[in-house]
Amino acid sequence: MALDAKIPQGKMEEKWSDYKGHVKLVNPSNKRKIEVIVVGTGLAGASAAASLGEMGYKVKAFCFQDSPRRAHSIAAQGGINAAKNYQNDGDSVFRLFYDTVKGGDYRAREANVHRLAEVSNAIIDQCVAQGVPFAREYGGLLSNRSFGGTQVQRTFYAAGQTGQQLLLGAYSALERQIALGNVEMFARHEMLDVVMVDDKARGIIARNLVSGELERHFGHAVLLCTGGYGNVFYLSTNAMGSNVTAAWKAHKKGAFFGNPCFTQIHPTCIPVSGDYQSKLTLMSESLRNDGRIWVPKKQNDTRKAIDIAEEERDYYLERRYPAFGNLVPRDVASRAAKERCDAGYGVGTTKMAVFLDFADAIKRYGKIEAGKSGNSTASEAEIIALGKKVIEEKYGNLFEMYEKITGENPYEMPMRIYPAVHYTMGGLWVDYELQTTVKGLYALGEANFSDHGANRLGASALMQGLADGYFVIPYTLGNYLADEIRTAAIPTDHPAFVETEKAVSDRINTLMNIKGKQTVESFHKRLGLIMWDKCGMARNEQGLKEAIVEIQALKKEFWSDVRIPGEIDNMNPELDKAGRVADFIELGELMCKDALVRNESCGGHFREESQTEEGEAKRDDENFSFVSAWEYKGESNWELVKEELNFEVVKPTQRSYK
Amino acid sequence: MEHYNMNLTLKIWRQKNSKTAGTLETYNVKDISSEMSFLEMFDVLNEQLIVTGDDPIAFDHDCREGICGQCSMHIDGRAHGPWTNNTTCQLHMRAFKDGDTIVVEPWRSKAFPVIKDLVVDRGAFDRIMQAGGFVSVNTGNAVDANSIPIDKKDADNSFMAASCIGCGACVATCVNSSAMLFVSAKVSQLALLPQGAPERESRVLNMVAQMDKEGFGNCTNTYACEAECPKGISVSNIARMNREYLSAGLSTES
Numbered sequence: 001m002a003l004d005a006k007i008p009q010g011k012m013e014e015k016w017s018d019y020k021g022h023v024k025l026v027n028p029s030n031k032r033k034i035e036v037i038v039v040g041t042g043l044a045g046a047s048a049a050a051s052l053g054e055m056g057y058k059v060k061a062f063c064f065q066d067s068p069r070r071a072h073s074i075a076a077q078g079g080i081n082a083a084k085n086y087q088n089d090g091d092s093v094f095r096l097f098y099d100t101v102k103g104g105d106y107r108a109r110e111a112n113v114h115r116l117a118e119v120s121n122a123i124i125d126q127c128v129a130q131g132v133p134f135a136r137e138y139g140g141l142l143s144n145r146s147f148g149g150t151q152v153q154r155t156f157y158a159a160g161q162t163g164q165q166l167l168l169g170a171y172s173a174l175e176r177q178i179a180l181g182n183v184e185m186f187a188r189h190e191m192l193d194v195v196m197v198d199d200k201a202r203g204i205i206a207r208n209l210v211s212g213e214l215e216r217h218f219g220h221a222v223l224l225c226t227g228g229y230g231n232v233f234y235l236s237t238n239a240m241g242s243n244v245t246a247a248w249k250a251h252k253k254g255a256f257f258g259n260p261c262f263t264q265i266h267p268t269c270i271p272v273s274g275d276y277q278s279k280l281t282l283m284s285e286s287l288r289n290d291g292r293i294w295v296p297k298k299q300n301d302t303r304k305a306i307d308i309a310e311e312e313r314d315y316y317l318e319r320r321y322p323a324f325g326n327l328v329p330r331d332v333a334s335r336a337a338k339e340r341c342d343a344g345y346g347v348g349t350t351k352m353a354v355f356l357d358f359a360d361a362i363k364r365y366g367k368i369e370a371g372k373s374g375n376s377t378a379s380e381a382e383i384i385a386l387g388k389k390v391i392e393e394k395y396g397n398l399f400e401m402y403e404k405i406t407g408e409n410p411y412e413m414p415m416r417i418y419p420a421v422h423y424t425m426g427g428l429w430v431d432y433e434l435q436t437t438v439k440g441l442y443a444l445g446e447a448n449f450s451d452h453g454a455n456r457l458g459a460s461a462l463m464q465g466l467a468d469g470y471f472v473i474p475y476t477l478g479n480y481l482a483d484e485i486r487t488a489a490i491p492t493d494h495p496a497f498v499e500t501e502k503a504v505s506d507r508i509n510t511l512m513n514i515k516g517k518q519t520v521e522s523f524h525k526r527l528g529l530i531m532w533d534k535c536g537m538a539r540n541e542q543g544l545k546e547a548i549v550e551i552q553a554l555k556k557e558f559w560s561d562v563r564i565p566g567e568i569d570n571m572n573p574e575l576d577k578a579g580r581v582a583d584f585i586e587l588g589e590l591m592c593k594d595a596l597v598r599n600e601s602c603g604g605h606f607r608e609e610s611q612t613e614e615g616e617a618k619r620d621d622e623n624f625s626f627v628s629a630w631e632y633k634g635e636s637n638w639e640l641v642k643e644e645l646n647f648e649v650v651k652p653t654q655r656s657y658k
Numbered sequence: 659m660e661h662y663n664m665n666l667t668l669k670i671w672r673q674k675n676s677k678t679a680g681t682l683e684t685y686n687v688k689d690i691s692s693e694m695s696f697l698e699m700f701d702v703l704n705e706q707l708i709v710t711g712d713d714p715i716a717f718d719h720d721c722r723e724g725i726c727g728q729c730s731m732h733i734d735g736r737a738h739g740p741w742t743n744n745t746t747c748q749l750h751m752r753a754f755k756d757g758d759t760i761v762v763e764p765w766r767s768k769a770f771p772v773i774k775d776l777v778v779d780r781g782a783f784d785r786i787m788q789a790g791g792f793v794s795v796n797t798g799n800a801v802d803a804n805s806i807p808i809d810k811k812d813a814d815n816s817f818m819a820a821s822c823i824g825c826g827a828c829v830a831t832c833v834n835s836s837a838m839l840f841v842s843a844k845v846s847q848l849a850l851l852p853q854g855a856p857e858r859e860s861r862v863l864n865m866v867a868q869m870d871k872e873g874f875g876n877c878t879n880t881y882a883c884e885a886e887c888p889k890g891i892s893v894s895n896i897a898r899m900n901r902e903y904l905s906a907g908l909s910t911e912s
Contacts, residue, residue, distance in 0.1 A: 051797040067784050070726040129800035131793045131853045133817035140807030172792035179788035239720040273693045279722045404748045470797045519708050565708050571774040
């Protein structure tokens with residue numbers, strides 16, 4: 001099957017407005033007869049469900065958490081980008097577009113990214129109108145800060161809780177539509193398969209996670225807004241429940257999977273402390289605005305940070321990348337940290353950490369504050385106290401979180417940080433309309449592959465989730481549904497529903513009847529180790545080939561020796577997890593396969609065979625300027641279909657942040 | 659940070675489902691590191707139970723970084739345990755010492771029925787939000803964000819109220835099972851902003867009416883909610899909500 005990305009004709013900056021001007025519409029009386037299923041209620045799902053409800057569609061929304069407000073978008077900390085140019089520092093839609101394509105190392109689809117930059121401003125307007133309390137200046141106007149990979153201040157934020165505030169905004173819009181009867185909400189439900197009728201997605205099978213019952217739900221279209229799959233690595237900054245299951249079931253029903261190996265390893269996370277570790281916690285990239293990253297110049301230096309003199313410190317990002325310094329993109333910062341630690345310069349008990357130090361920023365802010373109050377004779381201690389207050393206002397909740405986890409006070413000593421899996425740029429392949437290769441099945445937000453190429457810039461995930469949900473899908477979905485107005489709701493006793501439900505039920509029974517010896521968690525941990533060692537921050541041919549063999553063996557072992565306690569017809573979190581881990585194992589194999597085929601380095605995908613003399617990622621545009629879209633062909637069998645990337649506007653060059 | 663290992667006795671509420679009665683069961687865990695989180699200690703216990711053929715303990719949790727609001731354990735008589743301004747998932751084992759006995763119960767409130775073990779149903783909070791916890795602005799209706807300047811003090815106070823994570827600790831800790839802190843946080847967030855003004859009166863009246871309907875108790879100003887709130891939401895929000903309610907009641911025609 002050939003891929004058609006359905007990119008509109010015309011100039012880059014006119015494509016989206018032309019598209020909107022000519023797209024098919026569904027009239028209000030027909031919208032009332034059309035049902036749309038939205039799976040996942042994070043930024044993409046909640047904004048899509050609310051907007052479609054407002055438009056008059058009959059929406060059913062699903063989430064596995066106990067309330068839509070808890071989706072993991074809520075944990076995003078630093079901010080959301082928009083091309084408002086409120087800071088008068090030269091920002092524009094073009095620049096946001098350009099930075100995003102470049103930041104993604106020229107592996108994103110230009111037309112999608114341009115649209116994202118175009119709608120970015122409307123997102124901020126919409127959120128403010130909902131009452132999202134963004135940070136403000138004393139004049140009452142919105143405040144901005146910088147994020148990695150850019151030289152302008154375009155990031156809007158609400159302390160270190162931007163994701164929370166944006167999600168609560170979208171959640172409030174969703175709850176309003178629930179109250180109005182336009183959206184029906186199914187919390188504590190997990191989608192376990194897509195129902196196909198005549199080659200179109202026509203509904204889902206969902207499991208009620210409280211009663212264990214399987215349910216059939218019809219929809220004229222199905223939207224997957226189910227987030228990323230970083231938990232394939234076991235340890236990640238994702239929530240414990242974040243999973244690939246919905247996307248994976250769609251994949252097995254014909255939706256191609258795009259760039260599965262493109263994973264973002266975030267440079268600033270709290271390091272692993274022991275084997276019992278269940279998840280990793282991010283320290284927002286916004287901290288790199290003020291924190292300086294360093295390691296000792298001496299190898300295996302065990303002194304405390306405070307005892308290491310200034311001239312004995314190596315501020316390696318500032319040294320290697322003077323133009324961007326501590327604000328290089330995430331992939332670059334992560335690899336640089338790994339390089340230093342691998343070379344023996346790491347700090348802390350495990351030696352797998354670097355320092356993120358705020359001492360300079362505290363002094364700098366303290367002096368400014370003292371100056372503001374006319375206190376020109378402020379003592380060092382007074383300056384530090386004033387500076388700490390400023391840092392507290394900007395990052396207070398992050399510092400508090402750090403202290404709770406590590407027991408160390410980051411106002412007094414530098415944080416220890418290390419890279420961790422954070423985001424997946426890969427996801428279901430979608431065309432310009434966000435439709436997958438299955439008709440009527442759409443993927444929004446992190447669940448799709450489309451906008452971030454091989455590396456996502458900070459503060460762009462929130463932007464993309466809300467762009468897809470508020471401002472893209474309300475237009476593009478109509479183009480499909482306009483031809484569905486004559487399709488009456490399909491009763492759920494249709495054979496397609498009955499058969500799909502039976503397949504889901506059979507799989508659950510098979511899992512429960514294995515009655516082996518090893519826990520689901522132990523399999524998940526082993527998968528995570530394979531992925532982290534061989535498909536993590538650095539990858540090579542031999543490691544990837546070994547990983548594929550190991551994962552296939554792990555899969556066999558899982559299906560013959562997993563032990564799932566409890567019952568099918570009751571709340572059973574172990575059973576929920578077992579289904580997710582089974583899917584992660586299969587995805588892990590595909591990720592390694594994808595990483596193996598892509599014998600170039602780009603963004604977060606670093607093939608050791610392809611690097612510059614200075615150890616930077618080396619792209620190979622001649623051979624790899626394409627999106628890998630994988631078609632499922634049966635067990636451990638995929639076919640690669642390529643979507644060639646044509647850069648009309650931004651000409652690919654070797655990325656440089658020096 | 660010095661770390662140490664400990665052996666603990668746990669007394670944990672077990673309840674098969676909402677229809678059956680529950681009871682406290684005793685478990686022992688060994689060699690728990692002080693660097694573990696409280697929920698990681700539960701992971702260790704659950705792995706033990708699975709291996710010995712017992713049903714693991716069901717508990718709510720998701721982000722494990724103190725922001726989603728899903729974790730909800732009553733630990734040694736306190737919502738979210740012994741640390742202040744803290745969620746269960748951010749509680750770490752260095753809060754305990756070798757030989758301790760720890761009692762863990764679910765949120766206790768009629769409005770939050772137990773689903774299984776430590777898992778409760780907080781759907782009442784969503785329904786209160788549906789009654790008015792929003793600004794009625796459809797997608798696409800917004801004016802330019804900077805055309806609505808907002809006094810930084812109001813914006814900051816609004817943000818502080820908005821930082822509520824909806825975990826329900828305020829209800830669980832209140833002798834009356836009152837939801838006033840939760841409801842007042844949302845009412846305050848929007849009452850402090852010009853965007854919230856058009857629906858100011860209907861919002862507070864409808865949210866309070868729904869709160870009463872869900873079976874939450876009244877507020878008797880014990881301030882326990884503020885003391886146990888993991889996000890430090892202030893009871894001054896309750897005072898603001900009372901003013902809003904009174905003023906809305908006086909000015910609304912009946």
